[in-house]
Amino acid sequence: MERRYMPVVIFLAAITVGIIIMVVISVVQNKPLYQKYKYGIVLDAGSSHTSVFIYEWPAEKENNTGMVQQKHTCNVKGKGISSYSANPQGAGASLQECMNEAKQKIPAHRHPETPVYLGATAGMRLLRMENEEASKKVLDSVALSLKSYPFSYQGARIISGQEEGAFGWITVNYLSENLRKPTGTLGALDLGGASTQITFVPQQKIESSDNSIDFRLYGNNYHLYTHSFLCYGKDQALKLSMGKKLESTLKTDPIELRDPCFHPGYKVPRTVPDVFNTPCTKELKLANENFLHVGLGNWSQCQQSIRKVFNTSICSYSKCSFNGVFQPSVYGDFGAFSAFFFVMDFLNLTSDSLATTKEKLAAYCSTPWEKIVGNHPKIDQKYLSEYCFSATYILTLLEDGYKFTSNNWKDIRFIKKIGDSDAGWTLGYMLNLTNMIPAEAPDMPLMPYGGYVTFMFFFALLILVLLLLVYLYFRRSTRTAQKDII
Ligand SMILES: Nc1ccn([C@@H]2O[C@H](COP(=O)(O)OP(=O)(O)O)[C@@H](O)[C@H]2O)c(=O)n1
Numbered sequence: 001m002e003r004r005y006m007p008v009v010i011f012l013a014a015i016t017v018g019i020i021i022m023v024v025i026s027v028v029q030n031k032p033l034y035q036k037y038k039y040g041i042v043l044d045a046g047s048s049h050t051s052v053f054i055y056e057w058p059a060e061k062e063n064n065t066g067m068v069q070q071k072h073t074c075n076v077k078g079k080g081i082s083s084y085s086a087n088p089q090g091a092g093a094s095l096q097e098c099m100n101e102a103k104q105k106i107p108a109h110r111h112p113e114t115p116v117y118l119g120a121t122a123g124m125r126l127l128r129m130e131n132e133e134a135s136k137k138v139l140d141s142v143a144l145s146l147k148s149y150p151f152s153y154q155g156a157r158i159i160s161g162q163e164e165g166a167f168g169w170i171t172v173n174y175l176s177e178n179l180r181k182p183t184g185t186l187g188a189l190d191l192g193g194a195s196t197q198i199t200f201v202p203q204q205k206i207e208s209s210d211n212s213i214d215f216r217l218y219g220n221n222y223h224l225y226t227h228s229f230l231c232y233g234k235d236q237a238l239k240l241s242m243g244k245k246l247e248s249t250l251k252t253d254p255i256e257l258r259d260p261c262f263h264p265g266y267k268v269p270r271t272v273p274d275v276f277n278t279p280c281t282k283e284l285k286l287a288n289e290n291f292l293h294v295g296l297g298n299w300s301q302c303q304q305s306i307r308k309v310f311n312t313s314i315c316s317y318s319k320c321s322f323n324g325v326f327q328p329s330v331y332g333d334f335g336a337f338s339a340f341f342f343v344m345d346f347l348n349l350t351s352d353s354l355a356t357t358k359e360k361l362a363a364y365c366s367t368p369w370e371k372i373v374g375n376h377p378k379i380d381q382k383y384l385s386e387y388c389f390s391a392t393y394i395l396t397l398l399e400d401g402y403k404f405t406s407n408n409w410k411d412i413r414f415i416k417k418i419g420d421s422d423a424g425w426t427l428g429y430m431l432n433l434t435n436m437i438p439a440e441a442p443d444m445p446l447m448p449y450g451g452y453v454t455f456m457f458f459f460a461l462l463i464l465v466l467l468l469l470v471y472l473y474f475r476r477s478t479r480t481a482q483k484d485i486i
């Protein structure tokens with residue numbers, strides 16, 4: 001190589017090394033430490049069963065929207081904790097299997113800093129109404145059990161219906177990444193076994209303070225309408241509805257409850273206290289008698305009978321849903337989860353118009369019980385027998401109760417999960433209690449990380465090319481100058 005080229009080679013090499021060092025440093029300096037995850041555990045102690053949710057999020061990004069994800073769920077075997085009122089120790093013991101699983105799923109060095117919350121919903125609200133002492137014992141028992149694990153125990157309590165509704169709303173909007181954008185939010189419809197919640201941002205004024213809840217999240221104010229109807233979860237609603245029918249048939253002998261919400265050919269002996277063993281039906285008199293529950297399979301009669309559990313004749317506000325509860329007109333899109341999803345998904349009714357949904361459901365309800373059992377031999381007959389009632393209840397609640405119409409029926413999305421995380425109140429509850437949703441928007445870097453590295457690389461490359469061009473230009477002009485001199 002000619003000697004005179006040496007400075008150019010050294011010059012280019014130095015620039016190349018410089019660029020490499022610059023890019024490497026920017027990558028190392030700004031690389032998010034994705035391997036550092038934090039964890040949180042929430043137990044959803046529902047009326048029918050308890051589920052344990054494990055959430056995880058990258059440690060450095062905990063205040064960004066959409067970063068917390070569901071890592072694992074575990075369904076506790078057996079019924080909900082409220083079913084242990086006669087044997088409170090059993091409630092705590094029932095959690096052991098899932099909590100041991102949580103110990104396996106979360107890295108041991110994170111255990112002491114991992115918060116554990118238990119929130120009990122409508123089943124425990126009902127038990128507290130019925131027998132406060134027993135509900136305390138059950139909560140003490142689950143608390144004692146949770147404290148025996150190496151996690152950071154943060155409490156076991158009965159959450160209010162407003163919390164249940166509002167945190168369900170936060171969950172679905174956090175997961176859909178609606179909270180930092182100017183786009184609208186998603187209303188939340190949650191159907192449990194013992195209560196049901198409706199939560200959305202209304203267009204009209206909220207006339208009752210009980211139904212109003214305000215949040216400031218990521219710099220935006222949200223003024224939410226929420227209501228939780230105790231006794232209007234699908235299992236308690238079935239008791240309400242059967243109770244009403246029983247009242248009018250108890251005089252007949254032999255007692256036969258001819259029920260349009262059950263399939264033709266369905267015939268099951270039951271006892272009257274089975275239906276009246278809840279505070280939801282307490283005003284109805286209790287008689288220790290047996291009756292035969294007989295299915296008729298008539299959808300429109302079923303809907304008529306269900307309408308009787310909604311009192312729409314009283315309202316002291318400008319408008320009401322039912323039972324004198326204020327509700328502004330439903331507005332915007334809604335996510336309908338938990339039993340709304342389970343029931344409608346089982347019947348393949350999640351994507352039809354309201355009219356088609358009714359037609360299909362009417363055909364399903366009138367299908368003989370024998371045929372239904374034949375089509376689903378593996379499903380527990382208790383659950384299988386209730387789908388006609390449950391779906392008819394869902395339609396009646398949404399249409400007659402909440403006042404959805406055939407026009408805005410399509411705005412209801414029946415969902416189980418958003419991404420990998422279940423829709424439900426638990427995620428919102430944890431985000432709130434760990435202060436993971438800041439009131440003000442956190443400062444964001446100018447551009448996303450990947451964009452930043454790419455930008456740095458191409459900018460450095462551009463400088464290199466420019467320098468090279470400048471060098472070549474000067475070399476040529478020097479040569480021309482030298483020629484001119486010669
Ligand atoms: N795979 C599943 C799980 C639950 N479910 C029902 O979903 C409801 C869940 O209610 P829950 O136990 O959360 O009760 P609440 O305390 O929320 O009222 C119950 O009626 C269950 O029977 C279902 O239909 N299918």
Ligand SMILES: [Ca+2]
Pocket residue numbers: 046047121191192193338
């Ligand atoms: Ca629930």
